[in-house]
Amino acid sequence: MGKRAGVGGIAVFRPSVNATAIERGCEGEAVPLLSAPSRSGLGLAATRLFLGVLPPALLVLLVVARYLTGTKLGFDYKPLWDASRHVLHGASPYPRPEARVLGVRDWRCYGVVLLWYPVLQNFLLGSITSLLALGLAIVWRYRDSRRAAPVTLAALIAAKIFLWPLLVWLGVSRRWLIGVRALGLAIAGLFLSWALIGFAGLGSYLRLLDELSRLEQWKSYSAVALGMALGLTGGESRALALAACALVLLAIVLVQRRGREHADKQAFVLAIAAAFFFSPIVWTHYLALLVVPIAITRPKLSPIWFVPLAMWASYGQSNGHLWRVALGFSIWAVVLAASLRPAWRFPAFRRRVALPSAPLRAEGAYAAHRRGG
Numbered sequence: 175m176g177k178r179a180g181v182g183g184i185a186v187f188r189p190s191v192n193a194t195a196i197e198r199g200c201e202g203e204a205v206p207l208l209s210a211p212s213r214s215g216l217g218l219a220a221t222r223l224f225l226g227v228l229p230p231a232l233l234v235l236l237v238v239a240r241y242l243t244g245t246k247l248g249f250d251y252k253p254l255w256d257a258s259r260h261v262l263h264g265a266s267p268y269p270r271p272e273a274r275v276l277g278v279r280d281w282r283c284y285g286v287v288l289l290w291y292p293v294l295q296n297f298l299l300g301s302i303t304s305l306l307a308l309g310l311a312i313v314w315r316y317r318d319s320r321r322a323a324p325v326t327l328a329a330l331i332a333a334k335i336f337l338w339p340l341l342v343w344l345g346v347s348r349r350w351l352i353g354v355r356a357l358g359l360a361i362a363g364l365f366l367s368w369a370l371i372g373f374a375g376l377g378s379y380l381r382l383l384d385e386l387s388r389l390e391q392w393k394s395y396s397a398v399a400l401g402m403a404l405g406l407t408g409g410e411s412r413a414l415a416l417a418a419c420a421l422v423l424l425a426i427v428l429v430q431r432r433g434r435e436h437a438d439k440q441a442f443v444l445a446i447a448a449a450f451f452f453s454p455i456v457w458t459h460y461l462a463l464l465v466v467p468i469a470i471t472r473p474k475l476s477p478i479w480f481v482p483l484a485m486w487a488s489y490g491q492s493n494g495h496l497w498r499v500a501l502g503f504s505i506w507a508v509v510l511a512a513s514l515r516p517a518w519r520f521p522a523f524r525r526r527v528a529l530p531s532a533p534l535r536a537e538g539a540y541a542a543h544r545r546g547g
Contacts, residue, residue, distance in 0.1 A: 225285025236294060274386055282475045291485045292461035303459045306334060310466040313340065314442055323352050328359035332367075339448035342423055343441050346430045387454040393491045395502025396456035403496040412454060419451040440514050443467045447510040458485060461506055467513040478512050481505060 278284065287293055296303045309330045316322035327344075330337045344353035368376055375382075388408060391398045397418060401411025426444045429437050446467055450456060461482055472478055484505055492498040 221282060225282045225289075229285050229288035232289065233294060233297070236298065240298060274382065274389070278469050278473050280474045283469070283473075283479055286475070286479045286483070287465055290462065290465075290482045291489050292459050292482060293465075295489070296459040296462050299459060301459045302333060303462045306330060306337070307463050307466055310337075310340075310446070310463065311469070314466070314470055317344075317347075317349065317352075317438075317442075320352060320355070323349075324355035324359055327352075327356035328363060331356070331360040332363045336453035337449050339419070339423060339426075339445040339452065340442075342448070343426055343445035346427050347438055347441060391454040393493045394455045394457055395461070395492055395499060395506070396454055397451050397503065398454045399456070399492060399494070399499045400503045403492075403494055403499045415451050415454065419448050422448040422451060439470060443471070443510060443513045447507075450506055450510070456502070456506070458490065458502070461485060461502070464506060464509045467510060471513045478509060481509050481512075 293304070295301075309326050312326045313323055313330070316326070323344075327337075327340055330340070341353045341357055344350065344356070387398075391408065392402045393399065397415035398408070398411040401414055402408060406414070422444050426441045426448070429441050429444065446463065450460075453460075464482055468478055482505055484501065488498040488501050492502060
């Protein structure tokens with residue numbers, strides 16, 4: 175800071191003069207201490223707030239709200255816990271048919287997924303859908319492994335039999351040995367699990383599944399539910415859903431035979447689509463499985479990551495309302511269809527990379543200074 179005499183002999187301070195400006199014989203303008211935030215800075219801050227802070231805050235808020243309303247966590251896990259107690263006592267873990275009425279490098283992608291209502295509901299209910307998604311990811315990652323792939327796929331099919339179309343994908347992609355091992359392990363696992371309880375309830379198990387589908391399918395987001403919401407009977411809707419499943423399985427064969435780029439990836443996505451069509455019941459948390467086809471086809475943030483956010487408009491069961499069933503059905507159908515196409519390019523979702531233009535300009539200015547420019 176410089177000092178000069180002021181009025182009445184009082185010292186007055188003024189900003190010091192820039193040294194370079196003194197050499198040039200003039201005083202430069204004072205450099206502002208603060209600068210306005212740039213657009214890129216504001217965008218980064220908004221992204222961190224929306225995808226970094228909001229997801230965990232929303233999850234904590236939902237957990238607190240669930241306790242305040244008297245609803246505990248793990249609603250969907252409680253039947254599994256009770257069933258395990260029956261298994262320990264050698265009894266059937268399944269109720270009588272007439273007694274039953276009802277887991278990418280771009281961190282922004284993780285933030286979006288944690289905002290999906292299906293993912294949050296999976297956590298709140300204590301469902302195994304996230305574990306199924308992890309299993310699907312492992313099967314894809316180690317699809318050529320003769321150990322990891324068969325064991326993981328066997329566990330998936332034993333847990334949710336509607337995932338059996340993955341066996342077709344393995345067979346068509348000439349991994350039939352892995353598929354045979356997975357099928358054998360799944361059958362062996364199911365046999366041993368029934369043997370532990372003396373095959374109690376085995377005779378009525380298929381009837382139980384049929385009764386469960388009849389009672390629950392109309393209020394889910396499956397193709398069967400869509401058909402029933404449009405006025406078809408349960409049998410007609412089921413027949414159309416199975417026909418759609420058969421067409422998708424045929425598409426797996428055609429895609430693999432063409433042998434084009436990304437054919438294996440597309441066939442894997444088609445197998446997941448066939449599983450969705452085959453299942454007469456598609457609950458909201460089933461849509462958490464969509465993270466797998468999105469992740470393997472769009473490893474960086476793109477618009478498709480935001481599509482499942484639309485389920486916030488119809489959280490919970492559809493209860494047979496046409497617009498709710500159509501919304502849920504459209505979400506998983508659109509995501510799976512979009513995952514079959516090559517990645518679209520959206521510049522707004524790309525991360526900006528600094529180019530080495532500034533250092534080049536600095537070197538040019540320095541060279542001009544040495545030349546006396």
